[in-house]
Amino acid sequence: MSEQRDDRIAALANIRNLGADPYGSRFVGVQKNAALRAIGDHSNIQPGQILEGEAVRAAGRVHLFRDTGKLIFMTVRDWTGELQWALSKNAIEEGTEARRHEGTEGSAGVPPAAAATLPGSHAAAEEKGESPWPAGDVAWQLAKALHLGDIVGAEGKLGRTKKGELTLWVDRFRMLSKAVRPPPEKWHGLTDVEARYRKRYVDLLANADSQRQFVLRARIIDYIRGVLHQRGFIEVDTPVLQPLYGGAAARPFTTHHNALDMKLYLRISPELYLKRCLVGGLERVYEFARCFRNEGISPRHNPEFTMLELYQAYGDYHDMMEITEAIIAGAARDVIGTYQIGTKARRHEGTEGSAGVSPAVGNVGASPTIQESGDGSAPSVPSCLRASVPDFIDFTPPWPRRRYADLVREHAGIDIADSDAVFAKARELGIPVLLTQGHEPNPEKPGYDRPLRIDTAVAINRIFEHCVEDKLINPTFVIDYPAPLCPLTKRHPTDPRYALRFECFINGMEMGNAYSELNDPKIQHDTFSAQLRGEGDETMAIMDEDYVEALEHAMPPAGGLGIGIDRMIMLLTGSESIREVLLFPLQRPQG
């Protein structure tokens, strides 16, 4: 049934019969392949030459294996890249003995007492808490019996082959872990999308791009922490399990605590707790908040996702725009290495010849993965051509600030203050609207004389989503939202129909959302009450008495910001699906 697995399990017994441990143990002092490559680059090793000096240690997974008889080449991969190893029968079989003598001679300068404890490699290995190296003949047999996917360790000297390939000429070799299942095909890797998500470990070990994706994610998040710490923010953790959910418009997951016999919700947003922190005097807080929303799944939605939220006392949404630029544009510049990032989606729309602008992952200056050795596979497009093909996003700050109402007028051709026009447009677009009393068109009374109500605002927002969002490719701050859409936001001081809120759109996706936070407990209470009266969507907000009480203790005026981290990573890495930036996206159980 699994022939190859059986063969490899049989190989386990053979390894043990040789007196070796197929699953290895401590192996320290290993240099990463990227570091070894750097040494190779700076040492000017000529083809056919071996670099004299200290032996180096390396370890990794066997990715390619070429056995030419008494000489074995293998390509060993670690998370910094690949390195070719060469094992010659003579060197391996005699190498251990030779090195043992070398080791003895080398220890001549060491004080006698120390030298006595280091008579040879076995003692040296034990000194490091490692098991001894296999004898040379055993090591050779281990090497001959390797399978793709095995994890191995070695000591040797760097050199170049006659063809110039940087190579570790191995003189000590050991097994570190036996793979009893075969890896995917060496050239194509694992491409089956379902298998890549279900068996992410296989995807990671087989596809260097997949590894790089998640290393980049980590670096971007580190970068964000750096930006925030520099500005005096502290990282806090607030509850995921909440007796009341709030801070966003979404359906929650529910769960139950047995000991307290209590219904709980998985948070849809950390907002109300972070603002309680502000009340308590934690003036600049942020959280990388895993949030859970019981909604549909799509290439842009996963039931659990990570949102960065931050709150800055005595600031407002203008400060949040500046931080948004610092975070997103800064990550593009410092982690990805450029303000101009191509997107696959945009590239597909372009002409054939426009494919030259690399997606983000292609031009990662800081990538841990080694560059393909100078084969020039991704020539950069001349800047003159690049300028003529709008298939990349330009993150260069500052980003434009556009009023919500202006964008709707520009792209939908209506004045959002005129509720008759709004509903007419909604009908024209086939958008279902919820009409409450007093909103039937009335020629006697122009639409824009009426107060802006929740149903009108919802219709406006549908129009915005339909007509405007996908036009916002380069980063754009959309400011001054219809107030009924923003129950937690301060009203505009001169026009209470609008709220001091922005959303940041990039590549047609909502990337960030920020407010000048509402800190008037009376208005907050009334807003919650209005929601409770059913003037809007069931999911929009629910009364949180404790939160209102917190505001009554006085919350400083503040700016608050939320950034969808997964979407930001998608954008910066050129990923078309959120599942490409989540290690283990939710999948149904296999039938």
Next chain:
RNA sequence: GAGGAUGUAGCUCAGUAGGCAGAGCAACGGCCUUUUAAGCCGUGGGUCCUGGGUUCGAGCCCCAGCAUCCUCACCA
């Protein structure tokens, strides 16, 4: 929830008109001390997603189901 596509060896994929299930890589046996997805000779490996149906005969046609991807709706 609605529509479309996909599902064949460990992996990547072919599969004709409905007529014995195929290739490359991987694996197994053999040869090879400078290979680059190494090469050469030989061998083994299948719940053709699952369950029904039509047929002398189904990977292929029909019905139902499952999973995944895409589009749409809800949402960030």
